[in-house]
Amino acid sequence: MILSKNIIKQLKSLDQKKFRNEKGIFLAEGTKIVCDNIDTMKCEFIIATQNWFDSHQEIPDKIEKCIATIDEIKKISFLKTPQEVLGVFSIPQYNLDNESIKTKLSIVLDTVQDPGNMGTIIRIADWYGIENIICSLESADIFSPKVVQSSMGAVSRVKVHYTNLETFLSDMKGMDIFGTFLEGENIYKKELPQNGLIIMGNEGKGISDKVASYVTEKLFIPNYPQDRLTTESLNVAVATAIICSEFRRGSY
Amino acid sequence: MILSKNIIKQLKSLDQKKFRNEKGIFLAEGTKIVCDNIDTMKCEFIIATQNWFDSHQEIPDKIEKCIATIDEIKKISFLKTPQEVLGVFSIPQYNLDNESIKTKLSIVLDTVQDPGNMGTIIRIADWYGIENIICSLESADIFSPKVVQSSMGAVSRVKVHYTNLETFLSDMKGMDIFGTFLEGENIYKKELPQNGLIIMGNEGKGISDKVASYVTEKLFIPNYPQDRLTTESLNVAVATAIICSEFRRGSY
Known part of the structure; x- marks a missing residue:
């Protein structure tokens, strides 16, 4: 997957509830949160540096991966200090039983x-x-x-x-x-x-x-x-x- | 007391530890925090709207007061939603007994x-x-x-x-x-x-x-x-x- 300007723009819009709900996705940043979410949620794709993918071989093959530079990640990140990895996940729908x-x-x-x-x-x-x-x-x-x-x-x-x-x-x-x-x-x-x-x-x-x-x-x-x-x-x-x-x- | 550009600039600098320690003062915003501090700390002066002073007659006379507009307070405030009152207090020196x-x-x-x-x-x-x-x-x-x-x-x-x-x-x-x-x-x-x-x-x-x-x-x-x-x-x-x-x- 290639990180186009359009994708960057769409991901940036995920700070607004309206766009999250429209697309049914949300963003998580950093190794711990991305890896915790992968176990329990549907991952749409992961954006990370080559270095991060190299040291996280455990990420399943079926998950779409996008290699990016840290400067590209900075453009999407909502953090003051962006991490080397971002994950895009489906918003889960839970039944209230x-x-x-x-x-x-x-x-x-x-x-x-x-x-x-x-x-x-x-x-x-x-x-x-x-x-x-x-x-x-x-x-x-x-x-x-x-x-x-x-x-x-x-x-x-x-x-x-x-x-x-x-x-x-x-x-x-x-x-x-x-x-x-x-x-x-x-x-x-x-x-x-x-x-x-x-x-x-x-x-x-x-x-x-x-x-x-x-x-x-x-x-x-x-x-x-x-x-x-x-x-x-x-x-x-x-x-x-x-x-x-x-x-x-x-x-x- | 008149709120000069110089005072506004000095108060803005209080987000930096260096300037707080140099001047020995810090800033508190909002009615609850200012009033709590007045009881226990040395208050240098209070900046508030006329409306605020009118409804807080209990502020002791000995405390220096500065009437300001909400737009002037906004220039000093560190809050997203500035309040009608700001207090400048001396940094207390406690003995560790x-x-x-x-x-x-x-x-x-x-x-x-x-x-x-x-x-x-x-x-x-x-x-x-x-x-x-x-x-x-x-x-x-x-x-x-x-x-x-x-x-x-x-x-x-x-x-x-x-x-x-x-x-x-x-x-x-x-x-x-x-x-x-x-x-x-x-x-x-x-x-x-x-x-x-x-x-x-x-x-x-x-x-x-x-x-x-x-x-x-x-x-x-x-x-x-x-x-x-x-x-x-x-x-x-x-x-x-x-x-x-x-x-x-x-x-x-």
């Missing part, structure tokens, strides 16, 4: 909008064996270059679904649905199950009133010492990490 | 370089009542605009020290010094004290060999389920959050 969700622990994101937070939350889910993340339609798109990079390959292992949260949560009635609120119970004192939904809210606004009405168990991560008058807060990805850690810690 | 450190829980950062991670870690320390962070000299500077903003005001409450870590750790002999390693003990099974040092390593390289030699207690945050073959990892700020949560959870 409500019956299966009911038996597992999952994360629900009510409009998390920062791409860095989104990527970090996918890594946390991956670490703690949470297979599904269900996002409101207004949440950051996981196939934007920033999320793909900050997820460090976890997008290839965690299924992220976008859906109308109210419809989804209506279907989940009867499940334990957790959210953090200032008036919630101390999470450190609470016995937590191995199935349920953990709802995390928007960076500025928290969980919306409509979504909050589905919460059956209100939790709170206490600060230390608890009687301090403070104005501090936790970043949404950090709070997600602490909550997932609490859910899993009893099961080792 | 080794005897006091020995009685407390503190975080040690071995060259954390990403400003976003640094800001997030300061917020975590603030949340969990960790008063001191001791950083290697190569760590990200907490008074860079990106760290100040991502710390959400926590820079005003947590003391961050920069020092030669080997000298510092030599002086801390006899303390429990914790670090995370793949071969470490499951943190969820371990009884953790309320004083000690938690060492966190560089984003790419982890804890350096020299610093690792001072670690007395090796810990590990297990993934779930534990027998999975995965290539995942946790971001350093996320790992810090989980570790701090584990240290504090027993004391509520």
Whole structure:
């Protein structure tokens, strides 16, 4: 395959959700993320330096390869420091299986909008064996270059679904649905199950009133010492990490 | 005070550590961070719109004020969406009191370089009542605009020290010094004290060999389920959050 000006232009357009969805593809950069994705996703083609292909003979023959100079890669890359390899992958289509969700622990994101937070939350889910993340339609798109990079390959292992949260949560009635609120119970004192939904809210606004009405168990991560008058807060990805850690810690 | 071209130029230069240290000042943006800092730091002056000053009558008279238009603020701001207020503060000089450190829980950062991670870690320390962070000299500077903003005001409450870590750790002999390693003990099974040092390593390289030699207690945050073959990892700020949560959870 030859890297034409037209292809470079098309790949550059993949920073926009509109073009990603139109073409059904996204871009991943760097050895770790490209190699993680190859194992689990459909790879359209790989663009890399001759040097990179020489030292990665394990890339299957059936994958289309395009040799490029580092200057050509720089023209496509969204990174400050471009890597020697770029992969173009098909956007996967996952079925949201409500019956299966009911038996597992999952994360629900009510409009998390920062791409860095989104990527970090996918890594946390991956670490703690949470297979599904269900996002409101207004949440950051996981196939934007920033999320793909900050997820460090976890997008290839965690299924992220976008859906109308109210419809989804209506279907989940009867499940334990957790959210953090200032008036919630101390999470450190609470016995937590191995199935349920953990709802995390928007960076500025928290969980919306409509979504909050589905919460059956209100939790709170206490600060230390608890009687301090403070104005501090936790970043949404950090709070997600602490909550997932609490859910899993009893099961080792 | 009048906002001259020269002042705008000088404030713009505060994105560089060299100029911050030369002048001994740093910039904070937005109502929450400026107001948090006013309580605990020396404020040189505040630049804000007339509208902002009108609705913030609580700002003490002794603080020098400069009325500016939003377009003037945009010229100084490091944010994509500039706020109506900017504060210029003196860089605080903290004493590193080794005897006091020995009685407390503190975080040690071995060259954390990403400003976003640094800001997030300061917020975590603030949340969990960790008063001191001791950083290697190569760590990200907490008074860079990106760290100040991502710390959400926590820079005003947590003391961050920069020092030669080997000298510092030599002086801390006899303390429990914790670090995370793949071969470490499951943190969820371990009884953790309320004083000690938690060492966190560089984003790419982890804890350096020299610093690792001072670690007395090796810990590990297990993934779930534990027998999975995965290539995942946790971001350093996320790992810090989980570790701090584990240290504090027993004391509520």
